[in-house]
Amino acid sequence: MEIKLKKNIVIFSDLDGTALLDNHEFSDRLKNLINRLYEKNIYFVPVTARITKDAVNQQAIYLGLDKHKGIVVANNGSQVYDFSKNKFIIDKHISKELLKKIFDMTYGKIGEYKVHYFAGDTCYVYGFGENSNYWAKVMNVDYKIINKFEDIEKNVSHMTFILNEEYAEKNKEKFLEEFDFLLDQIDIIKYTNRVYELASKNVNKGSIVIEILNYLGLDKNETTTFAFGDGYNDIPLLKSVDYPIALENSIDELKEIAFAITKSNNEDGVAHFIEKEILKEK
Structure with missing residues (x-):
């Protein structure tokens, strides 16, 4: 070497x-x-x-x-x-317009996937999760459960989609196709077989x-x-x-x-x- x-x-x-x-x-x-x-x-x-x-x-x-x-x-x-x-x-942040589209498409999809929104000092989630709450504590940031789009009060830098394990095995391709309309404005980055990040285009x-x-x-x-x-x-x-x-x-x-x-x-x-x-x- x-x-x-x-x-x-x-x-x-x-x-x-x-x-x-x-x-x-x-x-x-x-x-x-x-x-x-x-x-x-x-x-x-x-x-x-x-x-x-x-x-x-x-x-x-x-x-x-x-x-x-x-x-x-x-x-x-x-x-x-x-x-x-x-x-x-x-x-850089994800536009409010795009966030609203994602929220409307994903909120309430219990059993399919979870969505986490990351702002400067806050993690917004749809419901309590042991893993997401653990990481919020590790990072010493606020952890807020939301039930409407207006609850996302701060600028969001990136998001993660965590697919349910059973859903990921059967519907991963369908999931990616469902959100391919985002690809001209945002990048979808693979973390693991069931965790994906959404971030600003080319970032x-x-x-x-x-x-x-x-x-x-x-x-x-x-x-x-x-x-x-x-x-x-x-x-x-x-x-x-x-x-x-x-x-x-x-x-x-x-x-x-x-x-x-x-x-x-x-x-x-x-x-x-x-x-x-x-x-x-x-």
């Missing part, structure tokens, strides 16, 4: 199942490593599906990106925040790579890019960098496109690879 490092280096990394341990915390090893990266002018950019409040005001702070004047990506690319200027450089984890390089004024020909991930929504990210790195706990589809496979998230795979292959520490 030979890696050719150029003048500039930017490292992109998913969080859950990748940079984060299974207890939803960063290891001290990774936090200390990020300090060393910024001392060498190497950017470490978290790229997560997590909601804006959590990604920007919590996870990025835990990593010290505020003091390093770094960049963090929330909602799989819908929001990108720059701590050096304390502003969003990308801030995903991969789309932000070149946008961030351009924003930072970095010439792609003089910049080496790395990306770490473990799941389906990380595929566009890994395909957009020079060196895509999968974790041992990654899905097979990600391992197939990876330049290298590092240790699992619980074994600090991200930190291990950076130390050995980027910083060349023994």
Whole structure:
């Protein structure tokens, strides 16, 4: 395995199942490593599906990106925040008109699928769910059950459709066809065989790579890019960098496109690879 490092280096990394341990915390090893990266002018950019409040005001702070004047990506690319200027450089939302169409088509489809709407600090749901409520608590965001469209009071960055397991086996293709009218305005991204994300058109984890390089004024020909991930929504990210790195706990589809496979998230795979292959520490 030979890696050719150029003048500039930017490292992109998913969080859950990748940079984060299974207890939803960063290891001290990774936090200390990020300090060393910024001392060498190497950017470490978290790229997560997590909601804006959590990604920007919590996870990025835990990593010290505020003091390093770094960049963090929330909602799989819908929001990108720059701590050096304390502003969003990308801030995209799904239009109210489109949300209304989706709500009218999906509300009340009990037993077929669940729909979750993610705003800056709020998760809107049609009914209580143990898993969705768990993640709202993990991210420390509001969890609101709605029964009419007007209850969605805040701008929505992305949504997830969770198909009932039995419904998914029998009706997955029908489900996708039912919503294909959205495809000229929105992207439907596969997470698992029964979980799909809806986000603004052409916005995903991969789309932000070149946008961030351009924003930072970095010439792609003089910049080496790395990306770490473990799941389906990380595929566009890994395909957009020079060196895509999968974790041992990654899905097979990600391992197939990876330049290298590092240790699992619980074994600090991200930190291990950076130390050995980027910083060349023994």
